[in-house]
Amino acid sequence: MARVKIENLKKYFGKVKALDGIDLEIEDGEFVVLLGPSGCGKTTLLRSISGLEKVTEGKVFFDDQEVTNLPPKDRNISMVFQSYAVWPHMKVADNIGYPLKIKKYPKDEIEKRVKWAAELLNISELLDRYPAQLSGGQRQRVAVARAIVLEPRVLLMDEPLSNLDALLRVKMRSELKKLQERLGVTTIYVTHDQVEAMTMGDRIAVMKDGKLQQFGTASEIYHTPANIFVAGFVGSPQMNFFRMRVSSEGTKYFAVGFGMKIPLKGDPRKDQVVMGIRPEHIYDQASGSTQEVEAEVYFVEKLMSETIVHTNLPEGGRLVVKIPGDVSFQEGQKTKFYIDLDKVHVFDPETEERIKL
Numbered sequence: 001m002a003r004v005k006i007e008n009l010k011k012y013f014g015k016v017k018a019l020d021g022i023d024l025e026i027e028d029g030e031f032v033v034l035l036g037p038s039g040c041g042k043t044t045l046l047r048s049i050s051g052l053e054k055v056t057e058g059k060v061f062f063d064d065q066e067v068t069n070l071p072p073k074d075r076n077i078s079m080v081f082q083s084y085a086v087w088p089h090m091k092v093a094d095n096i097g098y099p100l101k102i103k104k105y106p107k108d109e110i111e112k113r114v115k116w117a118a119e120l121l122n123i124s125e126l127l128d129r130y131p132a133q134l135s136g137g138q139r140q141r142v143a144v145a146r147a148i149v150l151e152p153r154v155l156l157m158d159e160p161l162s163n164l165d166a167l168l169r170v171k172m173r174s175e176l177k178k179l180q181e182r183l184g185v186t187t188i189y190v191t192h193d194q195v196e197a198m199t200m201g202d203r204i205a206v207m208k209d210g211k212l213q214q215f216g217t218a219s220e221i222y223h224t225p226a227n228i229f230v231a232g233f234v235g236s237p238q239m240n241f242f243r244m245r246v247s248s249e250g251t252k253y254f255a256v257g258f259g260m261k262i263p264l265k266g267d268p269r270k271d272q273v274v275m276g277i278r279p280e281h282i283y284d285q286a287s288g289s290t291q292e293v294e295a296e297v298y299f300v301e302k303l304m305s306e307t308i309v310h311t312n313l314p315e316g317g318r319l320v321v322k323i324p325g326d327v328s329f330q331e332g333q334k335t336k337f338y339i340d341l342d343k344v345h346v347f348d349p350e351t352e353e354r355i356k357l
């Protein structure tokens with residue numbers, strides 16, 4: 001187990017800045033998720049931490065030891081990849097024991113550790129089978145068992161669940177999380193699936209274009225996104241964004257536009273702001289501190305457990321609303337919605353950073 005510290009890490013492939021100055025400090029035993037769209041540099045960062053990728057600039061530390069130039073085999077890390085590469089010609093037990101065999105562990109120690117890892121992953125009855133005789137989920141468990149037999153200092157996983165069907169993913173998600181908690185091994189987990197990130201990560205590092213956008217708990221990322229990108233990337237359906245004019249009346253400030261006048265909690269010191277409103281923070285009934293808005297229903301998605309209403313605002317612009325349960329709306333119907341004023345977000349239209357009010 002180890003703390004992982006990443007300092008101003010850069011990795012360029014020719015002109016492509018895959019990592020463009022990443023700073024990250026991961027605590028001992030923490031489960032950190034790297035989240036971001038395709039091509040943002042998640043795999044490159046993971047490979048740089050593992051030593052599989054030689055970095056252009058910057059440093060990697062495990063505890064106080066600098067490992068930037070250590071080969072992977074000397075870092076005491078394990079990796080699990082998306083394509084759970086288990087060796088087809090080896091039985092499950094041999095697959096799991098392979099890293100120990102390479103390190104020339106004695107036979108009885110290998111047996112003991114394979115048994116231990118197989119029990120942890122609930123695959124003890126499968127040790128005599130070949131990978132071809134396993135389901136996808138079972139194969140993935142073998143790959144994870146193989147990754148933990150050496151009790152690595154750091155466990156690195158790159159989209160390990162993306163080849164599994166939806167139900168199995170959810171099951172494996174909780175299993176992996178529980179396993180990590182039991183082992184207490186520092187884990188860095190790559191995904192582009194926001195639900196996976198939110199449910200598994202102690203903290204989430206949101207990346208875009210080789211840069212870290214925000215590093216925080218699921219709650220921080222959701223409730224106080226650092227910028228428009230993070231706000232739009234996490235949450236489903238996506239947050240509504242409106243570029244609005246700022247007006248003041250005495251000491252009170254409002255964002256005005258699209259048929260809305262939203263009171264702000266302070267002076268944004270801007271002529272215009274981007275207002276961010278999550279669909280689940282707009283209700284079909286007034287409650288607490290809400291702001292009414294009239295909109296015309298354009299399209300309704302009935303998921304039964306919730307109803308997603310796409311609406312047109314009177315002055316143009318689209319507002320997406322998420323109402324819990326199976327609620328009836330007619331397309332073309334004009335109806336009133338209520339924006340929760342305690343949950344609106346304000347961003348700077350130029351820098352796209354969150355404005356704290």
Ligand SMILES: Nc1ncnc2c1ncn2[C@@H]1O[C@H](COP(=O)(O)OP(=O)(O)OP(=O)(O)O)[C@@H](O)[C@H]1O
Binds near residue numbers: 016017038041192
């Ligand atoms: N070996 C390479 N040679 C050249 N460019 C590369 C190489 N590996 C990655 N890149 C580029 O670096 C950037 C980051 O790639 P990376 O694989 O880290 O993204 P990712 O976030 O893991 O994406 P995905 O979610 O699709 O796996 C991309 O623009 C990619 O094209």
Ligand SMILES: [Mg+2]
Binds near residue numbers: 042043044
């Ligand atoms: Mg990748």
